[in-house]
Amino acid sequence: MAQMTMIQAITDALRIELKNDENVLVFGEDVGKNGGVFRATEGLQDEFGEKRVFDTPLAESAINGLAIGLALEGFRPVPEIQFFGFVYETMDAINGQMARMRYRSGNTESAPITIRSPFGGGVNTPELHADSLEGLIAQQPGVKVVIPSTPYDAKGLLLASIRDNDPVVFLEHMKLYRSFRGEVPEEEYTIELGKADVKREGKDVTIVTYGAMVHSALKAAEQLEKENIDLEVIDLRTVSPIDYETIIESVQKTNRVVVVQEAQRQAGIAANVAAEIQERAILHLEAPVIRVTAPDTVYPFSEAEKAWLPNDKDIIEKVKYVLNF
Amino acid sequence: MTKKRHESLGLSDEQVIEMYKMMLLARKVDERMWLLNRAGKIPFVISCQGQEAAQVGASFALNRDEDYVAPYYRDLGVVLAFGMTARELMLAAFAKAEDPNSGGRQMPSHFGQKKNRILTGSSPVTTQVPHAVGVGLAAKMEEKEIVSFVTLGEGSSNQGDFHEGLNFAGVHKLPVITMVENNGYAISVPLDKQLACESIADRGIGYGMPGISVDGNDPLKVYEVVKNARERAINGEGPTLIEARTARFTAHSSDDDDSTYRDMQEVEKARENDPILTFATYLKEADVLTDDSLKEIDDALKKIVNEATDYAENAPFAEPESALKYVYEE
Numbered sequence: 001m002a003q004m005t006m007i008q009a010i011t012d013a014l015r016i017e018l019k020n021d022e023n024v025l026v027f028g029e030d031v032g033k034n035g036g037v038f039r040a041t042e043g044l045q046d047e048f049g050e051k052r053v054f055d056t057p058l059a060e061s062a063i064n065g066l067a068i069g070l071a072l073e074g075f076r077p078v079p080e081i082q083f084f085g086f087v088y089e090t091m092d093a094i095n096g097q098m099a100r101m102r103y104r105s106g107n108t109e110s111a112p113i114t115i116r117s118p119f120g121g122g123v124n125t126p127e128l129h130a131d132s133l134e135g136l137i138a139q140q141p142g143v144k145v146v147i148p149s150t151p152y153d154a155k156g157l158l159l160a161s162i163r164d165n166d167p168v169v170f171l172e173h174m175k176l177y178r179s180f181r182g183e184v185p186e187e188e189y190t191i192e193l194g195k196a197d198v199k200r201e202g203k204d205v206t207i208v209t210y211g212a213m214v215h216s217a218l219k220a221a222e223q224l225e226k227e228n229i230d231l232e233v234i235d236l237r238t239v240s241p242i243d244y245e246t247i248i249e250s251v252q253k254t255n256r257v258v259v260v261q262e263a264q265r266q267a268g269i270a271a272n273v274a275a276e277i278q279e280r281a282i283l284h285l286e287a288p289v290i291r292v293t294a295p296d297t298v299y300p301f302s303e304a305e306k307a308w309l310p311n312d313k314d315i316i317e318k319v320k321y322v323l324n325f
Numbered sequence: 326m327t328k329k330r331h332e333s334l335g336l337s338d339e340q341v342i343e344m345y346k347m348m349l350l351a352r353k354v355d356e357r358m359w360l361l362n363r364a365g366k367i368p369f370v371i372s373c374q375g376q377e378a379a380q381v382g383a384s385f386a387l388n389r390d391e392d393y394v395a396p397y398y399r400d401l402g403v404v405l406a407f408g409m410t411a412r413e414l415m416l417a418a419f420a421k422a423e424d425p426n427s428g429g430r431q432m433p434s435h436f437g438q439k440k441n442r443i444l445t446g447s448s449p450v451t452t453q454v455p456h457a458v459g460v461g462l463a464a465k466m467e468e469k470e471i472v473s474f475v476t477l478g479e480g481s482s483n484q485g486d487f488h489e490g491l492n493f494a495g496v497h498k499l500p501v502i503t504m505v506e507n508n509g510y511a512i513s514v515p516l517d518k519q520l521a522c523e524s525i526a527d528r529g530i531g532y533g534m535p536g537i538s539v540d541g542n543d544p545l546k547v548y549e550v551v552k553n554a555r556e557r558a559i560n561g562e563g564p565t566l567i568e569a570r571t572a573r574f575t576a577h578s579s580d581d582d583d584s585t586y587r588d589m590q591e592v593e594k595a596r597e598n599d600p601i602l603t604f605a606t607y608l609k610e611a612d613v614l615t616d617d618s619l620k621e622i623d624d625a626l627k628k629i630v631n632e633a634t635d636y637a638e639n640a641p642f643a644e645p646e647s648a649l650k651y652v653y654e655e
Contacts, residue, residue, distance in 0.1 A: 051466055057496060062455045062489030069395075069459020069473070072444060093455070097447050106428030107651040108439045141652045165654045 004184040007177040009151035010040050010116070013158040014078065016188050018048045021076060024162060026053045028063055028080030037082060038118055038177055060086050064093035064115065068101070071111045078162055084119035084171060085128030091136065098167040099142035113168070114161045120173035120212055121262060121309050127299035130174070132211075132263035137169045138240035138272075144168045144193055145240040149214035151182040153237060156191030164193060173212045196243040198250070202232035205319050206250040208273050209260040210236040213310065217260055220315040229319065239269045247273065248280050255286040256322040260315055265293040287325035290318045329611045330545055334552070336385075338613045344385055344544055345608055346622055348377040348601050351402040353630045354411050358418050358433075362579045366638065367418045370579040371434045373401035376506050378600030379569035380476075381406055382544030383504055386551035387474055393460045395444040395453035395475040398434040399506065403476060408441040411629050415637035422643035429643050451481040454490035454503065461499035461564070472500040472558045474551075479568075480511025482525050488532075491566065495532035498563035502554045505566070506541060508573035513586040529566035541569030542600040545607075572598075 004012065017024045026041055026048075032055040035042030045053040056063050060081055067077035081087055087094070098111040121130040137145050146161055146168055148154035154172070161168040191197075199214055200221055207217040214235045221231035232250050236242060251257055257277055259270040274289040292310045300308045331341045351373050358370040373380060380402030384394075389407055396403045401414065413425050417436075420429035426437050427445065437445025444460070446453045457475035464471050481487060482505050494501040505525045509516050522528065529536025535557075539550045547569055554565035572595035576583040583592075608614040614622075 057489070057492055059485075059489035059492065061486055062458070062493050065452065065455020065486060065490065066459035066462060066493060069444070069456040069461070070463050071459075072456070073393075073460050073463035073467075075463055092447070092449055092452060096449060097452055097456075100447075101445070102654070103651045104427050104431050104435075105437055105439070105445050106424075106426075106430060107655075108425075109437070109445060110654065144653075 001183045002186050003181040004151045005178045005181050006148070006151045006154045006172065007038060007040055009155040009184045010158055010172060011042060011044070012184070013155045014041065014044060015047065017159060017162045018044060018052060020188070023074060023076045024052070024078060025070065025075055026078045026080070027056050029056060029058055029082045031055060031080050036080065038174070040116070040172070041080070060089035061093055064090045064098070064113070067113045068093065068098050068111055071113050072109060076112050076162060078114045078116060081115060081117040083129045084117040084133055085131045087117065087133060087136070094137060094143060094167070094169065095140040099140045102166065103142055110165050111167045112165045114158070114170050115168070116170045116172060118172045118174045118177070120175055121299065121305050122175040122212065124302040124305070125174065126301060130305070131299050132261070132268060134171055134239055135263055135268040138269060142166065143240070144238060145171065146193060146238050147171045147173070147211045148237065149176065149211055149235050151184050153191060153197070155184055156189050157193070157237060159188060160190035160193050163190065168193070171211070175212045191237065194238045194241050194243055196246040197235045197237050198232065198246070199235045200231060200233040202230035202254070204230045204254055205256040205258060205322060206232045206234060206247070206254045207258050207260055207315065208234045208236065208247055210239055210269070211262060213260045213262050216310065216312045217315055219312040220319065223312070224316060224319060229323065231319065236269070242269070242273065244276050244280065247277065251277055251281045252284045255284050257285070257289045258292060258315060258318045258322060259289060260292040260310060262294060262309060264296045265291065266296045268293065287322035290322055292318050330607070331611070334545060334549055336548070340385065341608060341613060344381050345604055345614070346626065347381045347406050348402060348544065348604065349622065350411060350626050350629065351377045351380065351405050352601055353626050354414055354633070355401055357630050357634055359575070359579065361418065361634070367433070368420070369433050370418070371398050371577070372573070372575040373399045375572045375574035375595065375600070376508060376541065377402045378544040378604060379504070379506050379541035379547050379571050382547030383474070383551040383569070386548045386555060388471065391471045393442045393444060393457070393471065393473045395446065395457035395460070395473065396436050397446065397450065397453060397477050397481065399478065400436065400476055401434070404436045404438070404443055407443055409436070409438055409443065411633035412636050415633040416640060419637045419640065420642070421637055421640040423640050428647070451477055451484035451486040453477065454486050455493070458490045458494045458499060458501055461494055461501035462497060464500050465497070470559050472502055472555050474502045474504070476504045476506060478511065479505050479507040479509070479516065479525055480514070480519060482528065483519060491532040491534070491564070494564040495534050498561065500558035501564040502551060502558060503564065503566050504551070505568050506571050507568050508571045510573055510577070510587070512577040512581065513583070515587070525568035526566060532566070534564045534566055536566040536568070538568040538570065541571035542598055542603060544600065544604055
């Protein structure tokens with residue numbers, strides 16, 4: 001099996017689907033000749049031509065708006081938004097238009113579009129490059145939000161996203177792009193959307209998380225193992241809609257939960273997860289559902305981001321809190 | 326004898342009669358909706374009145390069996406010309422389950438119908454422009470001999486999506502025809518508070534496409550410029566921006582009172598140049614129609630509108646539970 005970085009796994013998935021389905025189109029700012037600012041689309045224009053992989057003018061609303069027109073004509077667009085902080089320029093096209101296409105047309109139209117976009121902190125990019133804005137999209141029914149945490153997941157989830165008949169926002173954490181390699185099968189495979197993955201089985205405390213925080217949680221689990229504390233780490237993989245069944249099943253086993261997200265406390269996914277757990281499983285809980293998040297301030301400048309972002313130490317602290325509650 | 330104007334455009338008597346009928350039907354459906362609204366039977370109306378010549382003249386210049394349209398909420402004349410029926414429009418006005426636009430889910434006049442290639446729109450204005458550009462790009466890639474026709478009000482021509490969309494269409498020389506129906510008002514804001522240039526058509530040069538301003542009260546003039554724009558598009562010469570100068574005969578919507586912001590004499594003056602009346606006069610002078618045949622048309626359309634109203638009023642609403650359906654593929 002090949003060893004790939006996440007960015008290689010993403011390029012691999014795009015190449016496979018461009019080859020498989022002539023209706024797949026890849027476009028965005030600098031994705032053509034330049035191969036994307038992170039090289040996710042490197043070599044794809046040479047291989048598939050300018051009709052299938054093309055640069056757009058610098059205009060985010062047009063990128064996703066024309067994706068809708070293309071989708072209505074039978075194409076399967078995979079546009080890129082260069083940094084997810086720029087999504088504010090095109091929120092209407094996503095939450096206001098493509099997410100509602102199936103609903104408002106009474107199921108006569110759909111918008112099978114996969115918007116890829118880098119996001120996430122810890123790589124010295126400033127605000128609006130690093131912001132975790134998945135919560136904005138997750139508020140809107142009709143669009144799915146997928147966030148892979150490993151190269152293997154990235155390939156399988158991206159292929160599933162492109163093949164999905166509803167719009168998907170596929171968020172790629174910049175810190176995970178090249179920080180490690182993982183085993184990735186060379187052949188094609190998909191990972192079901194809307195299903196969480198238990199990345200580590202354990203019996204004492206459940207950690208529910210996604211994206212780069214999966215790795216912080218696994219790091220915390222490694223350290224806590226030395227103290228005979230056994231964490232179960234659930235990677236949501238799809239943050240909208242959320243696989244609550246897997247979460248509740250785990251909570252019923254461990255009776256203690258810490259929900260971890262990189263986004264600010266008032267944003268993101270964790271509040272919903274916590275609320276749903278207490279509604280569905282309060283009698284199984286031995287402690288309050290605790291959240292580990294970034295503070296409710298604007299994403300900071302690079303020198304401060306280490307202190308600002310949640311990390312494995314924060315997770316360990318909260319795990320001990322729920323154990324000793 | 327010199328050729329009549331419609332003949333020199335290649336239009337037969339039958340075709341201009343059809344145009345006239347379509348304009349009048351749009352007007353009559355619209356007028357009926359106001360009555361129903363004032364009687365408390367339907368919640369909302371937003372009108373085409375005053376803009377029918379531009380809408381129908383343009384539509385007849387397109388291939389109505391193959392081209393795509395991305396209309397805006399005043400385009401009753403466009404969607405009728407593209408095959409939506411008076412009955413279907415009334416079903417939407419009453420928000421009934423059988424409404425082909427959305428099954429009663431969208432606001433009235435948010436037109437959309439897959440089988441007639443009418444793209445469904447959104448409530449924030451101008452979102453239809455990038456959609457139409459996407460369809461234009463699809464047509465170019467698939468080497469189809471079709472155009473994508475998008476309409477909007479002049480107020481919408483100030484939105485970012487107008488500029489982003491037209492720029493893309495210009496860069497890629499797409500078969501997209503953009504027609505701005507300039508009725509002089511963005512709800513209450515008059516033209517001189519909306520743009521600093523003389524005409525919307527002036528904006529074409531910024532996107533590398535011709536900008537043409539045309540009298541939107543004359544369906545034949547609009548027909549001619551759209552026909553030429555379509556030929557350019559099909560020949561691979563790229564997009565065209567058209568401004569059709571029109572007037573809005575009604576308030577912005579059934580929830581608006583325009584007497585608070587404009588002199589109503591201005592509307593009366595515009596009505597003197599009502600495109601439906603002036604086109605009827607032309608058709609009589611051209612010996613295409615007579616007073617008798619005009620009356621026959623009027624009576625026949627009245628019947629259609631009555632039938633459409635009765636049918637829609639009696640049609641069932643969607644089941645409330647159906648509001649939970651079609652969020653994702655089922």
